[in-house]
Amino acid sequence: MISYDVIACGEPLERSERPTPQPTGDQVLMRIEAAGVCHSDLHIWHGSYDLGHGKKLSMLDRGLKLPLTMGHEIAGEVIAVGDEAKGVQVGKRYVVFPWHGCGECKVCKRGDENLCLAGKSMGVYQPGGYADHVLISHSRYLVDIGDMPPVQAAPYACSGLTTYSGLRKFKPEVLRDEKVVIIGGGGLGLMATLLVKAMGGAGAIVIDPDESKHAAALEAGADAVFNPKQDGYIAEVKKAAGGAVWAVLDCVGSSQTVQAGIDMLTKGGHLVQIGLYGGHIDIPTPFMALRALTYQGIYVGNLRELQELMQLVRDKNLRPVPTTCMPFSKAFTALLALEKGQAVGRQILTPEAA
Missing domain, CATH: 3.40.50.720 (NAD(P)-binding Rossmann-like Domain)
Structure with missing residues (x-):
């Protein structure tokens, strides 16, 4: 698989090639067809948040590990599943809920994994969507998008x-x-x-x-x-x-x-x-x-809200936000355009043309 990774904070993304992972247990392997470029990715790439008065909140101090494949707005086709994965089908398309928690604490059991203090968000603390494939830790994080184009569905995982x-x-x-x-x-x-x-x-x-x-x-x-x-x-x-x-x-x-x-x-x-x-x-x-x-x-939303949102989008036939699509190899170009305020709507990374 090919990904475009943060090797050092503030430096250009680098192309990486490594074996495509194979799912086991509850895991799911997705071929990514759309990955949104979010403003949060800028903070992750820079490695910090501005707290004002000259103070910074370091992402590295919060557990960010490099190299990192960013990208948390992910939609695509399931191409393989682990032997314990349930509720998803190979060949179908889904949007991914990326805000994973530990799954065991009281917060997670209430359904608020996005608020878990031991969070493992995709594209932040585990590999994300600036890649042609991604391994998803559990099938429950996939939400069926039916015949919705992946480039429309992907932004609902975060901005939506x-x-x-x-x-x-x-x-x-x-x-x-x-x-x-x-x-x-x-x-x-x-x-x-x-x-x-x-x-x-x-x-x-x-x-x-x-x-x-x-x-x-x-x-x-x-x-x-x-x-x-x-x-x-x-x-x-x-x-x-x-x-x-x-x-x-x-x-x-x-x-x-x-x-x-x-x-x-x-x-x-x-x-x-x-x-x-x-x-x-x-x-x-x-x-x-x-x-x-x-x-x-607030910090994003929970899985239940993403499921509700996708139902609302279908029921109301919600029009998509304006999008600009570009190949994964242009991930750093998209990041810089976002930093300069040149992006209107959402920039979406898609597979290279055949």
Whole structure:
């Protein structure tokens, strides 16, 4: 098998060739047909998260081991299974739930493997999707995609699952009655915009400084799009939301975006942060009680939510996010384009042309 690996943090990915693994027990071998390039991959490649005030959170200190095959948005065809694997068929296509836990702790047994403190996420702590094949540790992590194209299905494993889980954190009546302000018009933001209406939401308002992404947000169903560089934009956002902002989904997670989101919330408002851009904020503690605010962070979603999401996509015939496909050999090119803010929607790695 061929993979494109992080050999040293911040250095170009390197092509590696090694024997294709064979599944045993509950394992499944997949031929990868689509692998999304996620903004989280940038942090993994750089080896750290920005904590603000000059501080960094080291991925190596958290257990990251190199070389690493990144990629956690994976879809493809099962080509072999272990002798104990159940519920999957050779020749069928699936999307992979990559957020594996230990499987034994209380958190995992509650169905929240993504929150396991001994997590073994694919593309982070075990080999992922920047490759032509991947070995999946258990058949339960596969979700049937039917006749859905793998390039459409792959982003649901992270950008879809994360935004779906984030939107579910708002009270159902708030989602139904109030427009959600979505900060960021990249892959996450566009996915969230598509999902709001599919989930019965009142609508979406998108904020992004890159006006080249505004058309894509409107095409995805946004009711309005604003540039945060324009003076007085928060007042305009509130007006577009009907006078008060009750729900903010921050798909960026920088010092500036979180602060802006908190500033625009009405009393009783709720901000959910899913972006990991980095930074630091200071919140006067009385404001949390006096304004009855909720500031919540989430880490992707669980397997049950991915199964629900894929059913929703089928039931609502959800349109795919804008995608740019390129061969696996261009993985580093895709990574750099994402770093420079040149990607609209999702970049998807696919097999080399025959």
